[in-house]
Amino acid sequence: MKIAFSTLGVPGMPVAQVVRLAADHRFHGVELRAHATEEPVHTALSATERAAVVRQFEEAGVEVLGVGSYVKVAASGEDEPVLAELRAHVALAADLGAPYVRVFPGAAEATTGADAVAARRLAAVAPYALDREVRILVETHDSHRTAADVQRILGLVGHRAVGALWDVMHTWLGGEQPSASYPTLAPHLGYVQVKDIASAEDRTPLPLGQGVLPLTECVEVLSRDDWDGWLCWEYEKRWFPAVPELPGLLDGARGHLGRLLNESA
Known part of the structure; x- marks a missing residue:
């Protein structure tokens, strides 16, 4: 497996600094x-600006794993603004050489109607994404936090350019263990997002391995199936200002994920 980190919680960090770290x-x-x-x-x-980003990553030998969008594919409202935003993020990912675009479900609740709205929108953009060699990944999040929730949407879409992003915290909060989440998501899985937290009530991020999330079990189920994708550590200082700065946490996060992979090899 490959290991990445996310800039989702580091607002405004220059690309050159991200690449160097x-x-x-x-x-x-x-x-x-x-x-x-x-x-x-x-x-x-x-x-020109997109090409400059690509050049910085290529020179450092670092890949752009994905583009973390804030598109909410199951949210209420007209389709066209959502479709336009989704196409724009797919085009950005393609220009950056990124294989994935992350989207949220974003419904008020996980109903069959919300599933259908999300599936309709994703199916409409799927051919556009396929032509650009990009996959749109619905994250286990908000209204559809479990693997079972997201699988209902993906089953309606039935297109290989649309898949799942497994956020281990949200499936766990939804009552699923990795042994249940992974088989459900496996046919659709793009990559896996990991973090650690103190408890279900206190989601303040902790260094990997110091919280309650089943990260060891997650890596074990992936490894047993010889899954050869990405583990991406999500750093969330943006929403938790008391969390230490990113540079001081990177070695610990990288080391912990490396140990999990070695232990499960």
């Missing part, structure tokens, strides 16, 4: 948060 701490890739007002990488970048 990834290379210095032996991460294979980075998930880039795409936010128009907080981040240096977003859908309004020109072709």
Whole structure:
């Protein structure tokens, strides 16, 4: 498996710094948060600016794992604004050489109607994504936090350009253990997002291995199936200001994930 970290919780960090940190701490890739007002990488970048981002990653030998969008595919409202935003993020990922775009479900609740809305929108954009060699991944999150929830949407779409992003915290909060989540998501799985927290009530991020999330079990079920994808550590200082700065945590996170992979090999 390859190991990445996410800039989802590090608003405004320059691309050059992100790349340098990834290379210095032996991460294979980075998930880039795409936010128009907080981040240096977003859908309004020109072709020249996108090429400059690609060049920095290539020179460092670090991959762009994915684009973390804030598109909510099951949210109420008209389809076209969602479709336009989704296409724009797919185009950005393609230009950056990133294989994935993360989207949220974002419904008020996980109903059959919300499933159908999400599936309709994803199916509409799937051919566009396929043509650009990008997969749209629905994260286990918010209204559809379990693998079973997300699988209902993906089953309706039935297109290989649409898959799942497994956020281990959310499936665990939804009452699923990795032994149940993984088989459900496996046919659709793009990559796996990991973090650690103090408890279900206190989601303040902790160094990997110091909280309650079943990270060891997650890696074990992936390894037993010879899954050869990405583990991406999600750092969340953006929403938890008391969390230490990213550079001081990278070695510990990289070391813990490396140990989990070795133990399960």
